[in-house]
Amino acid sequence: MKKLLFGFISIFFIASACRANNNPCGHVNLEWFESHAGMPESAEIIYKKKIGTLCETVLMIQGDPVSFYCSKDFFIQGQMFKDKKSLTNETFKSIEPLILAKRKNYVESEVKRTEQRKLFFKKNIKELDSMVSFQFGAKNYNRVIYFITDPNCSHCKKMLKVLGELSIKKGFLVKTVIAPILGEKSLNLGYRAVCKNFGYNEYKNLKDDGNPYICEKAVLLFKREKEFFKRADLNFVPFIIDGKGKWVVEGGNPELLKKKLASD
Structure with a gap:
């Protein structure tokens, strides 16, 4: 599954500037969610x-419906029950045609x-090749094949192990692009890997030792990557090309x- 740049907890209390009124839905819009909790670009009410x-x-x-229950001061994400029935599921059933249409549009x-x-x-x-850190x-x-990975991404680590085994078995070379897009911890781990010229084994066992790392080479590399991935419309990892x-694996x-690999 994709590692996305989005997360929310089941209950998220927020300080809201909205005034109380008789319509609890009056202030609820996408901007209200985004300003307090953040939403992926595909989110739509x-x-x-x-x-x-x-x-x-x-x-x-x-592509999936997610229910929220909002007041003027907080929102709760999850299901609401009454008399042993899920009001949330009833709502989903009542708008099922709309959900299916929106899902179809998203998939397309x-x-x-x-x-x-x-x-x-x-x-x-060729530009991507110039960003390779190790192979x-x-x-x-x-x-x-090219492997774009974040050093603090669990799915990337699993795929790294798979690639290590498959590359020997199937006879291919993996060129790895370190892309620390998941926050400060990722960035520090990325600095360490690039500044110290880590190879496969060092990167596979990379852990945060609490020490800050930075060097000009890594700073310039990650700046180039950020601009490149923006042009590519890529904001998640892992990504294989x-x-x-001929093909990509997202x-x-x-x-x-x-x-x-078997199709070629």
Whole structure:
């Protein structure tokens, strides 16, 4: 699954500037959520309804409906029950056609964006190659793939292990691009890996030792990467690209990677 730059906890209390009124849904809009909790760019409010003093709100987030119950001072994410029945599920059923239509639009949009990213990397593969920090795999390789990874990403670490095994078994070379996009801890780990010229084994066992690391080489590299990935419309990891630009694998899906490798 993709490691996304978004998270929320089940109960998130916020200080709101909204004044109390008889309509608990009056102040609830996407800006209200974004200013206090942050939302992915795909988030969209598709339903609001007053339930007592709360506003039941359904957002489509990455193709799935997510329910929130909002007051003027806080919101709760989850399900609401009454008389042993899920009011949330009843709401979802009542707007099922809308949910299905929104999900279809999201899937089609993501397919298009994936294709656009694939074409971008195929066109700019030489620029990506200039950002490689280390490589590993078969000595006598018959193909090259690029692996974009964050040093603090659990899915990336799992995929790194899979690539280490598959590259020897299938005879390919993995060129690794370290992209610390998940926050300060990622950035410090990235500085350490790049500044100390870590290879596969060192990177595989990379852990935060509490010491800050920074060097000009890493600062310049990560600045270039940030601009490059913005052009590529890439804000998640892991991400794998075939060296000839034939295909990409978005997210930590080893089975999809194996299928792509077998298809060539």
